[in-house]
Amino acid sequence: MTDVGSRHLVAVLVLDGVLPMDLGIPARVFNAALGPAGEQLYTVATCSLGGRPVRTNQDFTIVVEHDERLLARADTVVLATQEPGPVLLATGEPPAGVAAALALIPDRTRIVSLCTSAFLLAAAGLLDGLGATTHWALADDLARLFPRVAVDPRVLFVDNGRVLTSAGGAAALDLCLHLVRRDHGARVANGAARRCVVAPWRDGGQAQFIERPVPEHDQDSTSRARSWALERLADPLTLEDLARQAMMSTRTFTRRFRDEVGVSPHQWLVRARVDRARQLLESTTIGISQIATECGFADAVTLRKHLLAETGLNPTAYRLMYSTPAPAV
DNA sequence: CTTAAACACCGCCATG
DNA sequence: AACATGGCGGTGTTTA
Numbered sequence: 001m002t003d004v005g006s007r008h009l010v011a012v013l014v015l016d017g018v019l020p021m022d023l024g025i026p027a028r029v030f031n032a033a034l035g036p037a038g039e040q041l042y043t044v045a046t047c048s049l050g051g052r053p054v055r056t057n058q059d060f061t062i063v064v065e066h067d068e069r070l071l072a073r074a075d076t077v078v079l080a081t082q083e084p085g086p087v088l089l090a091t092g093e094p095p096a097g098v099a100a101a102l103a104l105i106p107d108r109t110r111i112v113s114l115c116t117s118a119f120l121l122a123a124a125g126l127l128d129g130l131g132a133t134t135h136w137a138l139a140d141d142l143a144r145l146f147p148r149v150a151v152d153p154r155v156l157f158v159d160n161g162r163v164l165t166s167a168g169g170a171a172a173l174d175l176c177l178h179l180v181r182r183d184h185g186a187r188v189a190n191g192a193a194r195r196c197v198v199a200p201w202r203d204g205g206q207a208q209f210i211e212r213p214v215p216e217h218d219q220d221s222t223s224r225a226r227s228w229a230l231e232r233l234a235d236p237l238t239l240e241d242l243a244r245q246a247m248m249s250t251r252t253f254t255r256r257f258r259d260e261v262g263v264s265p266h267q268w269l270v271r272a273r274v275d276r277a278r279q280l281l282e283s284t285t286i287g288i289s290q291i292a293t294e295c296g297f298a299d300a301v302t303l304r305k306h307l308l309a310e311t312g313l314n315p316t317a318y319r320l321m322y323s324t325p326a327p328a329v
Numbered sequence: 330c331t332t333a334a335a336c337a338c339c340g341c342c343a344t345g
Numbered sequence: 346a347a348c349a350t351g352g353c354g355g356t357g358t359t360t361a
Contacts, residue, residue, distance in 0.1 A: 238336075238337090239336080239337060239338090248350090248351090249350070249351045249352080250337090250351085251339090251350075251351045251352070251353095252349080252350055252351060254337080254338065254339075255339080255349095255350090255351095258338090258339090264337075264338065264339090265337080265338090266336085266337055266338080266358085266359085267337095270359095298359095298360065298361075299360095299361090302359085302360075302361095305359095332361100333360100333361095334359105334360085334361090335358105335359080335360075335361095336357105336358080336359070336360085337356105337357085337358070337359085338355105338356085338357075338358090339354105339355095339356095339357105340353105340354100340355095340356105341352105341353085341354095341355105342351105342352095342353090343350105343351095343352090343353105344349105344350080344351090344352100345348105345349090345350080345351105
C-alpha cells in the first residue's frame with residue numbers, strides 16, 4: 001500500500017561511525033512499527049558525521065549517501081551520540097562539523113536527542129528557552145553550560161513538539177515509543193513494543209513524562225473509567241460497567257479504548273488484575289485463592305491460568321521467585 | 330478433560 | 346464530504 005518513498009524517514013545521527021548499543025536498540029522501535037497490513041511505517045537510516053561509516057549489527061536500513069542529503073530529507077532526526085567529550089563539557093563547544101550538520105536540518109524536521117545527545121542540541125541553540133532532559137549524571141553539567149535550557153532531570157523525556165529530549169537508558173526507548181504512539185496511535189506503538197521485546201506501554205495512570213506544548217493534547221476519554229476500575233478490581237466488572245463510567249455505549253467505549261490504550265478493555269482488565277495479584281504474591285503471604293478473590297478472579301484456577309500466560313510461572317513458583325523475604329519484626 | 334452459556338471483540342453500516 | 350456514534354450479529358474467548 002504505502003510506497004517506500006512516502007514512508008516517514010528517521011535519520012539516526014551518530015559521530016565517527018559509533019552507534020552506542022544502548023541507543024541503537026531504541027531506534028529499532030521505528031523499524032518494528034508496522035501498519036495494519038504489516039507494512040513498515042518508518043525507514044530508519046543511520047548517518048555518520050566524521051567520515052567513518054556506521055558500523056552496526058542492528059537491522060537498520062543503511063542508506064549510503066551523503067550525510068547532508070539525508071539530514072535534509074529526513075522527517076525525524078535522532079541524535080544517538082556517545083557522551084560529550086571533555087571539550088564539550090568544559091567549554092560548551094561541540095565537535096567539529098556538528099553545528100554545520102544540524103544547520104542542514106530543515107525547520108519542520110522533528111529533532112530528537114537520546115541520552116547525552118542533548119548536549120549537541122543545546123550547543124546548537126536548539127533548546128534555548130525549552131524544557132529538556134538528559135542522563136541524570138550529566139544533567140547538572142547541561143544546566144551549567146547552557147543556562148537558557150530548562151533542564152529537568154526527573155522526567156523520562158520532554159516533548160516540546162518539534163524538539164524532544166530523553167533521559168538515559170530505558171527512557172530513550174520510552175521516547176521512541178512515545179513518538180510512534182503520537183504518529184500512529186497506541187495500537188501500533190504496542191505492537192512495536194512487543195516486537196522489540198520491551199515492556200508494553202505503561203498505563204497512562206502514572207505517566208512519568210511531561211508533555212509540554214503538544215498540539216494534540218488528547219485527554220484520554222477512557223482514563224476515568226480505567227482508574228475507576230482499578231479501585232474496584234475485586235468486583236466483577238463488565239464491559240458495560242466501564243462504558244457506563246465513561247458515559248458511552250459499549251461499542252464506542254471499546255473502540256476508543258483500543259485507540260487510546262492499545263489493547264481491548266477486557267485484556268487490559270485481566271492484565272490489571274494479574275498485576276495486582278503479582279504485587280500481593282510478592283509482598284504478602286496471603287493464600288492463593290484469597291489473592292484470586294481480592295483481584296477479581298473467580299477462583300485460584302483462573303488466577304493461575306492468567307498468571308501463567310503472562311509470566312510463565314504458576315502462583316507458587318512466582319512467589320518463590322520474586323517474593324522479598326519478610327523483614328524481621 | 331469437555332461443554333454450554335455468557336461475555337467480549339470488531340467489521341459492517343445506518344444515522345446524526 | 347468527512348467524521349463520530351452506536352446497534353447488529355458473526356466469531357472468538359472466558360467462565361462455570
